Amino acid sequence: MSLTVVGSIAFDAVKTPFGEREKMLGGSAVHFSLAASFFTDVRVVGPVGDDFGDAEYGVLHGRGVNTDDIEHVEGGDTFFWKGHYEFDLNTAHTDDTQLNVFGDFDPKLSEESKAADTLFLANIQPDLQREVREQAPDAGRVGLDSMNLWIETARDSLEKTISGVDLVFMNDAEIRMFTEEPNLLHAARKIIDLGPRAVIAKQGEYGAALYAPDEFFALPAYPLESVNDPTGAGDSFAGGFLGYLDSQDDAEDTGALRRAMTYGSTLASFNVEDFGTERVARLTREEVEERFDEFKAMTSFEVVEA
Amino acid sequence: MSLTVVGSIAFDAVKTPFGEREKMLGGSAVHFSLAASFFTDVRVVGPVGDDFGDAEYGVLHGRGVNTDDIEHVEGGDTFFWKGHYEFDLNTAHTDDTQLNVFGDFDPKLSEESKAADTLFLANIQPDLQREVREQAPDAGRVGLDSMNLWIETARDSLEKTISGVDLVFMNDAEIRMFTEEPNLLHAARKIIDLGPRAVIAKQGEYGAALYAPDEFFALPAYPLESVNDPTGAGDSFAGGFLGYLDSQDDAEDTGALRRAMTYGSTLASFNVEDFGTERVARLTREEVEERFDEFKAMTSFEVVEA
Numbered sequence: 001m002s003l004t005v006v007g008s009i010a011f012d013a014v015k016t017p018f019g020e021r022e023k024m025l026g027g028s029a030v031h032f033s034l035a036a037s038f039f040t041d042v043r044v045v046g047p048v049g050d051d052f053g054d055a056e057y058g059v060l061h062g063r064g065v066n067t068d069d070i071e072h073v074e075g076g077d078t079f080f081w082k083g084h085y086e087f088d089l090n091t092a093h094t095d096d097t098q099l100n101v102f103g104d105f106d107p108k109l110s111e112e113s114k115a116a117d118t119l120f121l122a123n124i125q126p127d128l129q130r131e132v133r134e135q136a137p138d139a140g141r142v143g144l145d146s147m148n149l150w151i152e153t154a155r156d157s158l159e160k161t162i163s164g165v166d167l168v169f170m171n172d173a174e175i176r177m178f179t180e181e182p183n184l185l186h187a188a189r190k191i192i193d194l195g196p197r198a199v200i201a202k203q204g205e206y207g208a209a210l211y212a213p214d215e216f217f218a219l220p221a222y223p224l225e226s227v228n229d230p231t232g233a234g235d236s237f238a239g240g241f242l243g244y245l246d247s248q249d250d251a252e253d254t255g256a257l258r259r260a261m262t263y264g265s266t267l268a269s270f271n272v273e274d275f276g277t278e279r280v281a282r283l284t285r286e287e288v289e290e291r292f293d294e295f296k297a298m299t300s301f302e303v304v305e306a
Numbered sequence: 307m308s309l310t311v312v313g314s315i316a317f318d319a320v321k322t323p324f325g326e327r328e329k330m331l332g333g334s335a336v337h338f339s340l341a342a343s344f345f346t347d348v349r350v351v352g353p354v355g356d357d358f359g360d361a362e363y364g365v366l367h368g369r370g371v372n373t374d375d376i377e378h379v380e381g382g383d384t385f386f387w388k389g390h391y392e393f394d395l396n397t398a399h400t401d402d403t404q405l406n407v408f409g410d411f412d413p414k415l416s417e418e419s420k421a422a423d424t425l426f427l428a429n430i431q432p433d434l435q436r437e438v439r440e441q442a443p444d445a446g447r448v449g450l451d452s453m454n455l456w457i458e459t460a461r462d463s464l465e466k467t468i469s470g471v472d473l474v475f476m477n478d479a480e481i482r483m484f485t486e487e488p489n490l491l492h493a494a495r496k497i498i499d500l501g502p503r504a505v506i507a508k509q510g511e512y513g514a515a516l517y518a519p520d521e522f523f524a525l526p527a528y529p530l531e532s533v534n535d536p537t538g539a540g541d542s543f544a545g546g547f548l549g550y551l552d553s554q555d556d557a558e559d560t561g562a563l564r565r566a567m568t569y570g571s572t573l574a575s576f577n578v579e580d581f582g583t584e585r586v587a588r589l590t591r592e593e594v595e596e597r598f599d600e601f602k603a604m605t606s607f608e609v610v611e612a
Binding site: 017087088089176182183184185186203205206207209211216217218220223224225227255258259261292293296298299301302303304 | 568
């Protein structure tokens with residue numbers, strides 16, 4: 001079992017009502033791979049600049065993530081994102097984006113990365129996602145994330161890319177926007193009609209829902225005492241989800257998919273407890289299992305004969 | 307076991323992207339009592355005018371609701387609300403409100419209504435809610451709904467009223483607004499500190515969450531093929547919740563509260579399938595139980611040893 005993720009590796013500057021960081025490790029491929037590392041072998045593919053050093057590699061290696069396919073671009077700077085959140089933490093406001101080495105990113109997968117059982121195409125331009133997908137034709141399970149920008153500027157390409165993957169991770173608003181369908185059940189079916197096996201609707205503070213033919217499953221978010229920084233929650237969710245699924249023999253099974261939803265929610269819940277990767281970097285598998293069990297406890301009820 | 311609800315009885319004019327009605331039976335006490343009627347004996351208290359006739363009484367009697375305490379105001383017109391919903395159905399836009407007989411509503415509970423085991427104070431001015439509550443000091447379980455208008459214009463009164471009830475039903479935004487606390491977990495605790503035993507956060511298309519000391523439970527909304535009119539969903543939820551709880555001997559039990567959440571969600575899901583009371587009026591107990599079981603199926607997952 002092995003998993004390759006292709007996407008952004010970044011430095012983030014983030015300000016929330018609960019604190020701020022001027023330059024911390026971030027990027028969708030980073031959040032994803034740290035979360036997935038609790039369940040399977042992970043390789044991360046993406047470009048970095050000269051400013052990406054031992055401390056950053058250390059976080060990834062600390063979780064056993066293979067960084068051989070991180071491409072170091074000499075003389076360049078790592079992708080930089082600056083943003084802030086207001087009172088309710090639901091919306092990220094972008095203050096600055098410096099693509100830097102990410103602007104010329106032309107992903108090339110090594111033989112090892114191509115050989116992964118599971119491939120995740122984090123949120124990058126859909127043409128690039130498709131190129132990556134074509135480099136790994138034998139990947140048995142391919143997931144994809146996207147965003148409103150690509151729906152607006154590259155819809156046809158995104159549709160083509162989606163038709164070649166198995167699992168689509170998008171938030172509610174993006175699913176509605178992409179399908180032009182307000183009812184999420186119908187919207188998810190429209191995406192499934194393009195080819196994917198399932199659609200996972202990310203719903204922020206309300207959790208997540210899984211749509212597949214003859215299958216619906218939904219899970220609330222974990223009720224957290226403190227949320228400090230929501231950046232990367234969606235990628236941590238996808239990482240927990242696909243990492244767990246990659247580790248399972250019966251991964252096509254409904255039960256495995258539902259547990260994947262729960263592990264995804266578990267990792268996302270830890271991710272937001274602290275800034276950037278700080279919480280997940282010091283997370284233990286034991287804590288993961290404890291919270292998984294809490295999800296079970298807080299969603300269970302008994303049917304009693306009326 | 308018996309339940310009394312005090313609140314508005316109305317005619318509604320509603321337009322949604324899926325159709326419209328120019329004058330149909332509505333009002334929070336009506337939606338609540340129809341939903342609760344599947345589980346227990348219900349008495350509805352509220353004023354109506356000369357335009358409220360056999361057809362309207364017929365809907366309530368059809369579900370066995372006791373209407374003896376509906377006060378007919380001679381020469382008056384029934385409360386009228388006109389509103390519309392846009393594309394996503396999440397927000398009700400009010401186009402017209404005619405309080406009519408509801409403007410002078412001075413609720414007086416009959417001995418039978420005062421004797422109810424469970425009392426629901428639907429969304430009316432909090433001074434009135436408190437007067438009603440004081441008329442029924444022996445009610446063993448009192449629930450309350452409110453809205454942004456009273457938080458803005460009668461906060462102190464609302465706080466006093468909330469301190470005298472057991473169960474608070476509000477939507478997320480109202481809970482945050484009332485407590486001035488963005489974290490829902492902390493916000494719910496602030497309300498519980500005032501006196502109530504539990505707070506039920508209504509979350510529209512995302513379902514509902516229950517907060518009580520040492521207890522958290524959340525349930526997604528049912529994934530509906532078609533939502534035609536969300537009007538009354540919150541009251542149907544509270545009706546299903548309190549109606550079920552009123553019917554239980556072990557109503558203080560966590561299991562009963564969680565099943566109440568599920569029956570509430572079940573009734574709300576039916577309510578929105580058609581305009582006004584149309585769907586719930588023709589609903590059967592068998593359909594209720596079927597959907598309850600579907601809620602169980604769509605939220606269950608197994609814990610497997612890692």
